[in-house]
Amino acid sequence: MASSSFQALPGFRDFPPRECAVRNYLFENWREVARTYGFVEYDTPVLEDTALYLKKSGGELSSQLFRFEDQGGRDVCLRPEVTASLARIAARSQREFPKPLKWFEIGQCFRYEKPQKGRGREFYQFNVDILGEAGPRADAELIALAIDTMRAFGFDEGDFVVRVSDRQAWLDFANERGIDEERIPEFLQIIDKLEREKPEVTAEKLGTFGLATGEIETFIRQPENASLAFEAIREDLEARGLGAFVELDLSIVRGLAYYTGVVFEVFDSSRSMRAVAGGGRYDTLVSTISDGSVDLPATGFAMGDYVIRNFIEEHTDARMRMEVWLQRQSAACDVVLVLADESKRSEALEILSELRGAGISCDMPFTTGKVGKQFQRAEQSGARFALVVGSELPEMKLKVLASRTEEPCHALGLAEWLAERLQQPDGPLLA
Amino acid sequence: MASSSFQALPGFRDFPPRECAVRNYLFENWREVARTYGFVEYDTPVLEDTALYLKKSGGELSSQLFRFEDQGGRDVCLRPEVTASLARIAARSQREFPKPLKWFEIGQCFRYEKPQKGRGREFYQFNVDILGEAGPRADAELIALAIDTMRAFGFDEGDFVVRVSDRQAWLDFANERGIDEERIPEFLQIIDKLEREKPEVTAEKLGTFGLATGEIETFIRQPENASLAFEAIREDLEARGLGAFVELDLSIVRGLAYYTGVVFEVFDSSRSMRAVAGGGRYDTLVSTISDGSVDLPATGFAMGDYVIRNFIEEHTDARMRMEVWLQRQSAACDVVLVLADESKRSEALEILSELRGAGISCDMPFTTGKVGKQFQRAEQSGARFALVVGSELPEMKLKVLASRTEEPCHALGLAEWLAERLQQPDGPLLA
Numbered sequence: 001m002a003s004s005s006f007q008a009l010p011g012f013r014d015f016p017p018r019e020c021a022v023r024n025y026l027f028e029n030w031r032e033v034a035r036t037y038g039f040v041e042y043d044t045p046v047l048e049d050t051a052l053y054l055k056k057s058g059g060e061l062s063s064q065l066f067r068f069e070d071q072g073g074r075d076v077c078l079r080p081e082v083t084a085s086l087a088r089i090a091a092r093s094q095r096e097f098p099k100p101l102k103w104f105e106i107g108q109c110f111r112y113e114k115p116q117k118g119r120g121r122e123f124y125q126f127n128v129d130i131l132g133e134a135g136p137r138a139d140a141e142l143i144a145l146a147i148d149t150m151r152a153f154g155f156d157e158g159d160f161v162v163r164v165s166d167r168q169a170w171l172d173f174a175n176e177r178g179i180d181e182e183r184i185p186e187f188l189q190i191i192d193k194l195e196r197e198k199p200e201v202t203a204e205k206l207g208t209f210g211l212a213t214g215e216i217e218t219f220i221r222q223p224e225n226a227s228l229a230f231e232a233i234r235e236d237l238e239a240r241g242l243g244a245f246v247e248l249d250l251s252i253v254r255g256l257a258y259y260t261g262v263v264f265e266v267f268d269s270s271r272s273m274r275a276v277a278g279g280g281r282y283d284t285l286v287s288t289i290s291d292g293s294v295d296l297p298a299t300g301f302a303m304g305d306y307v308i309r310n311f312i313e314e315h316t317d318a319r320m321r322m323e324v325w326l327q328r329q330s331a332a333c334d335v336v337l338v339l340a341d342e343s344k345r346s347e348a349l350e351i352l353s354e355l356r357g358a359g360i361s362c363d364m365p366f367t368t369g370k371v372g373k374q375f376q377r378a379e380q381s382g383a384r385f386a387l388v389v390g391s392e393l394p395e396m397k398l399k400v401l402a403s404r405t406e407e408p409c410h411a412l413g414l415a416e417w418l419a420e421r422l423q424q425p426d427g428p429l430l431a
Numbered sequence: 432m433a434s435s436s437f438q439a440l441p442g443f444r445d446f447p448p449r450e451c452a453v454r455n456y457l458f459e460n461w462r463e464v465a466r467t468y469g470f471v472e473y474d475t476p477v478l479e480d481t482a483l484y485l486k487k488s489g490g491e492l493s494s495q496l497f498r499f500e501d502q503g504g505r506d507v508c509l510r511p512e513v514t515a516s517l518a519r520i521a522a523r524s525q526r527e528f529p530k531p532l533k534w535f536e537i538g539q540c541f542r543y544e545k546p547q548k549g550r551g552r553e554f555y556q557f558n559v560d561i562l563g564e565a566g567p568r569a570d571a572e573l574i575a576l577a578i579d580t581m582r583a584f585g586f587d588e589g590d591f592v593v594r595v596s597d598r599q600a601w602l603d604f605a606n607e608r609g610i611d612e613e614r615i616p617e618f619l620q621i622i623d624k625l626e627r628e629k630p631e632v633t634a635e636k637l638g639t640f641g642l643a644t645g646e647i648e649t650f651i652r653q654p655e656n657a658s659l660a661f662e663a664i665r666e667d668l669e670a671r672g673l674g675a676f677v678e679l680d681l682s683i684v685r686g687l688a689y690y691t692g693v694v695f696e697v698f699d700s701s702r703s704m705r706a707v708a709g710g711g712r713y714d715t716l717v718s719t720i721s722d723g724s725v726d727l728p729a730t731g732f733a734m735g736d737y738v739i740r741n742f743i744e745e746h747t748d749a750r751m752r753m754e755v756w757l758q759r760q761s762a763a764c765d766v767v768l769v770l771a772d773e774s775k776r777s778e779a780l781e782i783l784s785e786l787r788g789a790g791i792s793c794d795m796p797f798t799t800g801k802v803g804k805q806f807q808r809a810e811q812s813g814a815r816f817a818l819v820v821g822s823e824l825p826e827m828k829l830k831v832l833a834s835r836t837e838e839p840c841h842a843l844g845l846a847e848w849l850a851e852r853l854q855q856p857d858g859p860l861l862a
Contacts (some may be wrong), residue, residue, distance in 0.1 A: 006483055006519045006720060008476050009507060015474035016522050017534070024472065036787040038764040038794035041455070043446035045439050046477065046539065047497070047509070052437055066478070068499030071543045076440060078478070088437045089445050092660075096447075100812065102796065103448070104762065108477065112502045122476065137797040148787065231855040239777035240784035289437060332533065346670035353671035356467040356579065363469035366531065366568040374802070381528065 009114070011121025021329045025322055026305050027106055030126040033149045034104040037141070039128060043161035044085035046110075050075040055289055056084040056344050058257055059348045064111040066121075066219045077403050078110035082127050083258075083282070083300065084289065090131050090298075091290035099132030106299050118273065127278075129300030131286070137214035139281060139299050140236035146266055146301055147237075147245045153308065154318035157244050160276065160311075164264040165252035166227035167280070173219060173226075179209055185257055191216065192253045220250045229262050258282045262299070268311055276311055308407065331382030334422055336400075337364035337376040340390030348389040351411065360422065362387075375399070384426065387418075400425045442544070442552025452760045454555065456753055457736050458537055461557040464580045468572070470535040470559060477539065481506040486720055488687055489513040497552075499543035506540050509541035513558050514689075514713070514731065521562050521729075522631065530563030549704065549737050559710075560731030562717070567660045569711060569730050570693045571667035577697055577732055578668075578676045579709050582737065585636030585749035591707065591742075595695040596683035597658035598711070604650060604657075604669040610640055616688055622647065623684045651681045658692050689713045693730070699742055707742055708734035762813030765853055768795035769805045769830075771821030779820040782842065787847035791853065793818075806830070814859065816850075833857045 008014050015023055032040070050067055059294055061067075066078040079085065082105055082404060090101065105127045112121055128145055130138040134364050150160050170191060174184055190197075190205050194216070203213050220228070230248045237243050246264075254263045263280030279301025286296040312318040336354065348364060355362045363381075365374060371388075378386045379401050386399040387409075393409035398418075403426055439445050446454055462472070468773045479500055492498075497509040510516065513536055521532065535711075536558045543552055559576055561569040574593055581591050601622060605615055621628075621636050625647070650657070661679045668674050677695075685694045694711030710732025717727040743749040766786065770779050779795060794820050796805060802819075809817045810832050817830040818840075825842035829849075834857055840848060 006480065006486070007523065008479060009478060009501075012476040013480060014476065016520060016524060017471040017473050020472045020474050023474070027698070032790075036792045038792060040448040040763050041451045042448050043451050045443040045445065045455070047440060047443060047541075047553070049437065049440060066501060070440075070497060072441070074440065078724075085445075089447060092438065093447060102794075110478070122478070133797050135797060141797070144784070180689060220759065236780060237778075239780035241781065242784070283442070332471050334533035346666075349667060350672065353575070353673070359463075359467060361467045361469060363533075366564050366566060366572070377529065423712065 003152055006369050009121070011115035016209055018326070018330070021326050022309065022322070023305065024329075025325050026124070026126075026308065029152045030104075030106055030303070033145060033152050034126075034128060037102070037145050037148075038106040039145075040087070040088075040101045040130070042105055043107060044079070044082050044105065045171045046079055046108065048079055048085060050077045052084050052088060053077065053080065056087070056258065056285065058288075060257075062111070064113055066112055076224050079107070080111050081109055081302070081406070083109050083129070083285070083302075084123065086127070086129060086131075086300075087285045087289040087298075089294055090286050091294045092381065094131070094286075094294060095189055101131040103131070104128045108343065118310050119406065120306065124430045126305075127300060128302075130297060131296050131298040133299075134297035136232040136262065137236060138154050138228065139264075140233045140301060142279065142301055143233060143246060143264055144237060145241055146264075146303070147242050149303065153178060153312055155311075155315065156317075157196070158269060159264055159315065160245070160268050162246045162264055162266050163252050164230055164233060164246050164262065165248070165250050166229050167253060167259055168229065168261050169226040169250055170253060170422040177211065178208070182307075183209070184286065188253050189255075191251065194251055214326065226250065227262075227365055233262065253277060254280060258285050258288075260284055264301070266303075272314075273310060274307055276307050277301055292295070328361065331384070333361045333363045333381065333383050335360060335385045335387055335418065336363040336378035336381060336383045337362060338371060338378060338386045338388045338410075339364060340371050340388055342368045342395055342426040344389055347393055347411075351387075351389060351414065354415050355418060358419060360415065360418055375401075381413035385418075386424070439670070442546035442610060442728050444551060444553070449757070449761075453740065453753070454736065455556075455760075456756050459581045460717055461535075461537055461734070464576060464583050465535040465557075468576050468579075468713055470533045470576075473520070473534050473536050474538060475510070475512055475513050475520065475536065477541075479510055481508045483515050483519060483627035484508065484511065487689065487716065487827060488520070489689075489719075495540045495544055497543055510538070511542050512540055512733070513538050513556065514560070514716070514733075517558070517560060517562075517731075518716045518729075520722040520724045520726055522717050525562070525717075525725060525727055531569065532560070532562040534562070534570060535559045549741050551737065553735040557734045557736075558731060559573045559733075560729060560850060562727050562729040564730075565714065567663040567693065568667060570660065571664045573732055574677060574695055575671055575673055576665060577695075577710075577734070577772065578673050580734065581697065581707070583744055584740075585752040585801075586746065587748075588747065589700060591676070591699050592695055593677045593695055593697050594678070594679050594680035594683050595664060595693065596681050597660050597685060597693050598690055599660065599692050600657040600681055601684060608640070608642065614640070619684050619830050620686075622682065623686050625682055651703070657681065658693075663812055664693065683710060685709060689719075691715055695732070697730070699736075703745075704741060707738050708732055713731070725740065733738050746803045762815070763813065764792045764814050765817070766791060766792060766793040766816045766818055766849065767805075767809035767812060768816045769802060769809060769817045770795060770799050770821045771802050771819055775822065775824055778824055778842075782818075782820060783840055784844065785846050786849065789850060791846065791849055807831075808840075814855070817847075831857050 030208055068245035070076050104127040108122055108124050110122050177189055237246055252265055259280045260283045265275040267275055281299040283297040286294050312322055337348055352364050388397040396409050398407045398409050432625055436756050501507050539553055539555050543551050605618055609616055683696055690711045691714045692712035696706040696709040698706055712730040714728040717725050743753055768779055783795050819828040829838045829840050
């Protein structure tokens with residue numbers, strides 16, 4: 001490969017300004033909803049001791065790790081997710097915080113997967129967790145937050161659904177049927193793969209437990225009373241006016257071994273893509289990570305940036321909402337100074353500096369050129385106003401670029417006047 | 432090591448809420464100043480092809496890389512800095528953007544150094560670059576931005592100084608003294624180490640060029656007319672009212688080979704710590720990275736999070752300014768609902784949901800407990816208001832936690848009323 005074609009590694013993304021703005025749109029919505037729910041932000045290292053993930057998973061490591069030996073001979077890896085690190089921090093420093101902890105993180109994670117549409121080797125995750133509260137109200141709070149996050153992006157009833165399940169219901173089922181404790185993970189794996197696996201394979205596997213596929217399907221279809229936690233969650237969400245977004249679906253168990261109770265996934269209603277978000281209760285993880293020294297019930301979920309972005313782009317309302325936001329961001333500046341007289345550059349720099357000091361976003365060309373050309377560039381940049389600095393200083397003109405109208409202004413008190421002008425609509429200034 | 436003592440890798444930081452808020456304070460100031468200057472945000476991958484850095488440095492790789500082979504056999508490394516990636520993106524896609532590009536990035540970088548106070552193995556960098564403008568006005572714009580960034584943190588004249596130098600002045604000097612072109616990097620290295628190296632070592636090294644230390648010191652002390660670029664920059668900054676922050680100091684050349692002209696560093700006035708920021712012109716890098724297919728003059732600087740944070744903590748005004756910001760952030764919520772009657776939980780959830788939907792940050796305990804205890808926890812959380820939901824619904828009381836005064840309120844139109852109330856000071860509401 002010629003070095004002139006250097007590009008990002010497969011599955012890694014560059015974020016030139018528009019892509020970065022899209023990413024920041026996701027981040028801003030995530031932060032804003034978390035803030036209204038009283039969650040506080042934290043972050044964890046991108047690189048961690050591999051043993052942390054080994055401990056979390058009970059000895060089985062994913063084959064998708066970016067794992068290597070650092071210069072000090074440590075076995076380290078880029079984080080594939082953030083919950084292990086959260087459990088590590090919680091185990092070490094939970095005493096410093098009143099319970100429950102309501103924490104969120106927006107972080108980049110790394111998995112060596114086959115890159116494809118909607119999946120890369122790096123991705124951002126919005127992680128929201130409640131630690132120190134064992135009851136279903138905490139699960140309901142998280143599900144409500146997941147729903148309100150979707151609504152903040154412009155999705156509503158009919159666009160998506162939260163499918164809630166409860167591993168406890170399956171544990172009770174397994175118990176009643178006399179399934180060995182140590183074979184329960186294997187049993188849950190079968191349920192997890194039910195929709196994707198060939199029926200004869202499922203039947204054979206269930207057979208080793210003395211079960212028929214029909215029994216499983218019946219249990220999924222008639223789950224009344226099977227999950228007390230779900231009933232409590234639904235009641236809670238109904239009080240919030242969010243009952244219509246959730247349904248019980250015991251076919252969901254989620255792959256990861258560490259979940260202990262309620263689990264849920266957010267899907268687009270047509271189920272045309274992977275889950276937009278997913279999570280559940282993991283009451284034993286902090287204890288596992290801390291070798292039993294700290295016991296802290298926990299529940300959480302994650303939403304990745306790839307799937308939500310695809311969903312937004314396929315949904316008219318959500319896409320328009322994002323575009324409006326991007327449009328507002330796309331202008332580098334509110335005001336561009338047009339230098340009509342190069343001999344006034346020093347005065348123009350003084351004005352530029354004063355306006356920026358007052359928090360007004362503004363710019364001025366390095367090379368002056370023709371005034372018409374300067375106006376054209378100012379328009380193309382998306383700026384609202386052009387401030388024409390010429391030989392009449394301290395008198396100037398403010399040109400509204402959308403309406404092409406002009407307003408006189410004066411260097412004296414300019415920053416204050418302009419800050420106020422920016423608050424008003426584009427049209428001609430009312431007297 | 433017992434697994435119960437899992438901790439972050441040496442030189443890596445956890446960011447529990449307060450640390451994360453400090454980090455976000457730096458990020459917010461960086462973003463805000465960049466915005467007022469009309470710079471747009473971009474980002475680049477954390478992991479890159481090692482060959483990119485090899486190309487940038489002309490074949491010499493830092494010994495401090497987190498470098499490894501990925502699962503696909505690629506020689507990759509965690510980014511030690513972001514300019515190589517920026518040059519890669521610029522070389523590939525500069526045609527899509529009007530020049531000059533005014534771009535900034537806030538990104539985490541990784542270097543395997545000995546961890547010590549003020550230096551870790553990961554750190555965040557604020558990178559600001561102008562591409563496509565060769566003249567000193569672009570350098571002046573960047574230096575002005577660096578100065579205004581420092582001022583945004585609460586530093587002023589007398590607290591810090593920008594020492595500006597010009598490699599071109601040294602290239603001219605080397606030319607006049609007949610130094611071989613290929614020995615120029617070696618010569619610049621001697622200047623770079625002048626203040627740290629033993630005088631006899633410097634003298635010996637300079638001797639190989641037929642030079643005496645005195646000649647070098649004289650050139651540094653009498654730089655008049657030696658840097659035309661500096662004169663233009665000073666004039667520009669003086670017009671902006673920022674002339675007092677800069678001085679010419681030819682002893683600065685900066686270590687990296689890729690700088691081509693003006694270079695500068697920001698120091699605290701007492702010079703008690705490493706440079707707070709540094710950068711300069713690198714007019715040939717995009718051409719190098721693209722094997723000559725794209726030629727784009729460029730200039731930029733970076734400010735790291737470690738040094739600026741230490742500087743802030745050692746400076747009364749800057750520290751107070753940060754603490755005020757952190758104080759405002761430390762409250763998880765503006766409003767905490769106090770549930771005086773557990774039988775009203777459903778109604779309280781409805782209110783909670785309505786307020787959050789209106790963008791008001793609020794919370795409610797999962798477990799009710801005594802009212803006095805609830806007030807106490809609301810106060811400890813830093814919330815401004817407690818909203819008491821009890822048996823008199825839809826009548827409620829709003830308690831101002833600072834003044835312990837109460838105001839009656841009503842469920843009808845509550846969100847609107849509360850949003851307005853939050854805009855007003857804490858004291859008793861005026862009629």
